[in-house]
Amino acid sequence: MTPEEFRRLGHLVVDWVADYRERIEEFPVLSQVEPGRVRSQLPALAERGDGFEALLADLDRTVVPGLTHWQHPSFFGYFPANSSLPSVLGDLLSTGLGVQGMLWATSPAATELEQHLLDQLADAMGLPAEFRGGGVVQDTASSAALVALLAALHRTSGGKWRESGVDGDERVYVSSQTHSSLAKAVRMAGLGEEALRSVDVVPGTLAMSADALAERITADLAAGLRPVLVCATIGTTGTGAVDPVRRIAEICAAHGIWLHVDAAWAGSAALCPEWRPLFDGVELADSYGSNAHKWLLTAFDCCLFWTRHADVLVDALSILPEYLRNAASESNAVVDYRDWQIPLGRRFRALKLWSVLRWYGLEGVREHLRGHVALAELLEGWIAADDRFELAAPRSLSLVCLRLRAGDEATRAAMDAVNASGRAFVTHTVVDGRLVIRVAIGAEGTREEHVRALWEQLRSLAS
Known part of the structure; x- marks a missing residue:
């Protein structure tokens, strides 16, 4: 073409x-279609292309009714x-540029625009100054939870977890209202089902009970187990419940436990000063995530993730093969976002977020x-x-x-x-x-x- x-x-x-x-x-x-209807109407792969006009016709005839x-x-x-639509245009620009942002050296602007946006948004949302320099765009809140857990495991093991694997005594604390991505993160990290602790919620509010959390942690410590991470939620999926983040943070600090705050949906509301009380205690969190692709006008996928321990995160996730070595990275003057996420490659997601913020x-x-x-x-x-x-x-x-x-x-x-x-x-x-x-x-x-x-x-x- x-x-x-x-x-x-x-x-x-x-x-x-x-x-x-x-x-x-x-x-x-x-969508009102029955299972199999869309597939039955799709054309077979052609030996020779038939053009975008035919594709658009198939979209109208077959795909749109199945959406x-x-x-x-x-x-x-x-x-x-x-x-x-500003986000759609930004995504088009990102795809049109077709850059690979895994290293600063592979596209410096992709990294530095992302750093700039995450720092600016942290300020606009009233997030702690310690989050500046610790922001990155993940694909989803599920990935944010997983990298937070891996960083927590790395910290609590003194860096040995990556070398020797898990011991079986790690524990992660959620409530019945916590998003299922935390249970999946525990499974993907190889901790096993026993590692996940479900903490009681307060009747009526459905928020995690800080007292029940403290009791569960105390009992686990007495049994020789190792609390690794607590996930508090601001705006649970079921009912939008808000966990008592400050009290949970104080419990975590007393025992050296990583606190991850999941505000996937509600996090955008922090841009409005009148709703900042919902975020009380977030400044004490070790990591925090909010999905711009939910309520912040930005096309999927775009999760905003911050941590005050970027060094721990990088140490937990960094693997450096020879073919990725370069002068800029070895100067320690730049950020390589490949070390902040699960995959190596990364799209220029910040461009669609920038498009939204520049338009609105x-x-x-x-x-x-x-x-x-x-x-x-x-x-x-x-x-x-x-x-x-x-x-x-x-x-x-x-x-x-x-x-x-x-x-x-x-x-x-x-x-x-x-x-x-x-x-x-x-x-x-x-x-x-x-x-x-x-x-x-x-x-x-x-x-x-x-x-x-x-x-x-x-x-x-x-x-």
Whole structure:
């Protein structure tokens, strides 16, 4: 493909994306196809290419009907996956440049732009000064949790863990509300299922109990076990619960345990000063992660990760084959992000984040966040005024958890009917043994009319 052909087809592709975004509300939010339908309609591989026009036609005919439309303004499931159009353009630029950012030397600008952005965002979010110089873009919060665990294992073993493997006495502490990525990280680190300790939560708030954590750690120490890491969460997946980070941090500090704070969804809210109290104690954490691809308008994948112990992280993950040696790295004057992550190679993810921040500015992002929280407050008020419904947990920023007082069967029937209609999409969790509908407000295009339409549909389905 020549640059001129790329120019012509690129216009077609950009027009296609723009048209899709303009008409996204015409599609059912949740894909309505049955299993196997998409694959049955896909063409066989051609011996000779048939061009992008044919590909775009197949997208319209076969692929789009098989999509769940995450950018639809009535997408209220899981957590948002903002892929704003400035971010799409930034991703296009990154892909077009096609650079490999594994070392400073392989693309100095890729590394230094990322360093600059992470330091600037740390300041804008009120994160501790110790995080400056310790920021990196990971792919997801799952990877952030894994590298935090590996660094914690490296520190607690005095560097010997990498040489001799695990002993079987390491312990990692989470709550029942902690994201499953922590359990997966424990498994991937080779610690075994026994290493994961589930700490009780406080009834009503569903936040981790600091007292229960202290008791569990004390008992494990008495048994000769080795506490390695505690994961506290700000904005749990189920209900948006906020763990008492400061108290947890004090317990960790008393025993030399690594504290990782997972704020994958809620972390973006730290840009707004009025919500900083939710982040009390984060300045005491050893590492902290927040997904820009959830609520910060940036296309997947882009997880912001900071640590005050970059030296420990690098020491835990660094392997230097001869073919990667270079003068810049050996000068110790640069950062090589290959040593901060699981894979060797890395994309220029910072470019799409930079595109977002250059387009919206910090105040534009704050307006985006505040608008969604205001919509959640509206929905919260409507629920409180209808005695057929109840809040299943306190509203957390833009996440509202509700259920029908008639019981689980009625709640599930309403949720299933909403999703089957294609007019909106919601997901569920279980709180105190009862089914709960989660309404996560966060799509870029969501306005009051979309939230009101969901509520009216739920009301019409209530018994």
